Amino acid sequence: MHSRDLLISGGRLVDPEADELRRADLLIRDGKVVALSPNINADVPVLDATGLIVSPGFIDLHVHFREPGQEWKEDIDSGSRCAAAGGFTTVCAMPNTDPPLHDQESVRFVVERAREVGLVDLHVVGAVTTDLAGTILSPMGEMAAAGCVAFSDDGRPILDSGLMRRALEYSRQFYLPIVQHAEDTGLTRGGAMNESAISTKLGLTGMHSSAEEIVVARDLALLPLTGGRYHVAHTSCARTIELLRRARAEGLPVSCEVTPHHLALDEQAVSDCDYDANYKMNPPLRSVVDREAMIQGCVDGTIDAIATDHAPHLPDEKEIGFSAAPFGVIGLETAFSVAATTLLPHMSLRDLLRLLTTGPASVFGFKDRGRLAPGLRGDVVLFDSESEAVYSVESTHSKSRNSAFDGMRLQGKIVATVLEGRVVFGESR
Numbered sequence: 009m010h011s012r013d014l015l016i017s018g019g020r021l022v023d024p025e026a027d028e029l030r031r032a033d034l035l036i037r038d039g040k041v042v043a044l045s046p047n048i049n050a051d052v053p054v055l056d057a058t059g060l061i062v063s064p065g066f067i068d069l070h071v072h073f074r075e076p077g078q079e080w081k082e083d084i085d086s087g088s089r090c091a092a093a094g095g096f097t098t099v100c101a102m103p104n105t106d107p108p109l110h111d112q113e114s115v116r117f118v119v120e121r122a123r124e125v126g127l128v129d130l131h132v133v134g135a136v137t138t139d140l141a142g143t144i145l146s147p148m149g150e151m152a153a154a155g156c157v158a159f160s161d162d163g164r165p166i167l168d169s170g171l172m173r174r175a176l177e178y179s180r181q182f183y184l185p186i187v188q189h190a191e192d193t194g195l196t197r198g199g200a201m202n203e204s205a206i207s208t209k210l211g212l213t214g215m216h217s218s219a220e221e222i223v224v225a226r227d228l229a230l231l232p233l234t235g236g237r238y239h240v241a242h243t244s245c246a247r248t249i250e251l252l253r254r255a256r257a258e259g260l261p262v263s264c265e266v267t268p269h270h271l272a273l274d275e276q277a278v279s280d281c282d283y284d285a286n287y288k289m290n291p292p293l294r295s296v297v298d299r300e301a302m303i304q305g306c307v308d309g310t311i312d313a314i315a316t317d318h319a320p321h322l323p324d325e326k327e328i329g330f331s332a333a334p335f336g337v338i339g340l341e342t343a344f345s346v347a348a349t350t351l352l353p354h355m356s357l358r359d360l361l362r363l364l365t366t367g368p369a370s371v372f373g374f375k376d377r378g379r380l381a382p383g384l385r386g387d388v389v390l391f392d393s394e395s396e397a398v399y400s401v402e403s404t405h406s407k408s409r410n411s412a413f414d415g416m417r418l419q420g421k422i423v424a425t426v427l428e429g430r431v432v433f434g435e436s437r
């Protein structure tokens with residue numbers, strides 16, 4: 009018997025690329041799926057999944073775990089606990105730590121630290137430029153060798169067109185995408201929310217959605233020239249989705265993600281929240297039309313993945329006034345239930361799960377996960393898709409409390425998370 013052996017019995021298995029739910033047991037040996045069939049008998053620990061859905065573990069392309077450098081907000085240990093509690097077995101950490109993840113040593117440090125914690129399989133998105141300064145390309149080759157899955161200066165856009173061109177050309181050698189935080193900062197300086205009649209009414213400086221569209225349009229023009237792969241982080245506006253839909257139809261190698269908060273909320277939430285900075289994100293919550301376009305992008309397959317952009321900040325840091333507060337919200341633990349609440353009226357559970365499993369897996373080239381099949385990693389999440397509860401941020405495993413969903417009624421509950429055959433969240437029942 010091995011500590012990475014587990015029999016998950018009595019659940020309904022859902023494979024996002026297969027036809028339907030089926031009642032079966034799932035056997036994991038030495039961390040890998042070896043069998044899926046009814047009534048498996050094996051002399052290994054058993055996890056009872058009766059009444060639950062059994063899915064491949066979720067994959068998040070976009071988290072900020074704040075280590076090294078800002079461990080008071082979050083660290084790899086607390087961030088990993090959030091991931092496990094949210095059903096995520098793979099997370100990709102953005103490089104805007106202090107120091108940034110912009111060379112081999114910094115990438116190795118974070119990966120090894122996450123391995124010691126052992127609650128989630130963490131991968132690094134390396135910086136495109138040294139110090140995220142937007143001027144000198146980072147040593148992408150050595151970072152790729154250290155295991156980076158993509159490159160990004162997230163938190164900041166890559167604004168220089170010549171630099172973006174070279175980044176797309178260079179990253180092509182490693183078959184890794186460039187992830188753009190699309191924001192023309194000349195249009196958003198000093199901004200705190202979406203620019204519209206609502207920002208005027210609230211007296212807050214606006215960030216116009218064209219700031220996102222302009223950068224994406226420029227980047228798309230560089231793709232035929234460079235042959236690089238391009239992924240847009242946290243898409244937020246309808247016109248970006250339209251650009252990407254057309255680019256995909258032309259056969260360009262593009263992909264994109266959306267956050268749970270951009271699916272569930274719009275700028276009206278800022279108007280209703282009495283200047284609560286837990287509704288301040290970058291990109292900001294957009295218009296009703298933009299939010300509907302995000303949902304439609306999930307339904308028609310233009311959007312590949314739901315990514316949390318989990319961005320912890322302490323209450324002290326958020327409670328200094330809406331304009332001065334930092335951007336971002338936590339989201340790993342609420343992602344599934346926010347997505348279920350928002351998207352299940354529009355799509356099947358299987359299609360929703362694709363946005364959390366096979367979709368993100370194909371964006372960053374994870375070939376050993378995302379489905380339930382023999383030979384793949386034994387990364388699994390057990391959930392109840394129908395139970396409803398009011399979310400309280402006090403239940404979070406994060407060091408921070410900056411959720412936009414505190415007090416909200418949400419559908420869907422993560423019951424257990426299994427990482428390579430080990431139960432990392434929930435109890436053996």
Ligand SMILES: [Zn+2]
Pocket residue numbers: 162163164189241242290291
């Ligand atoms: Zn970003």
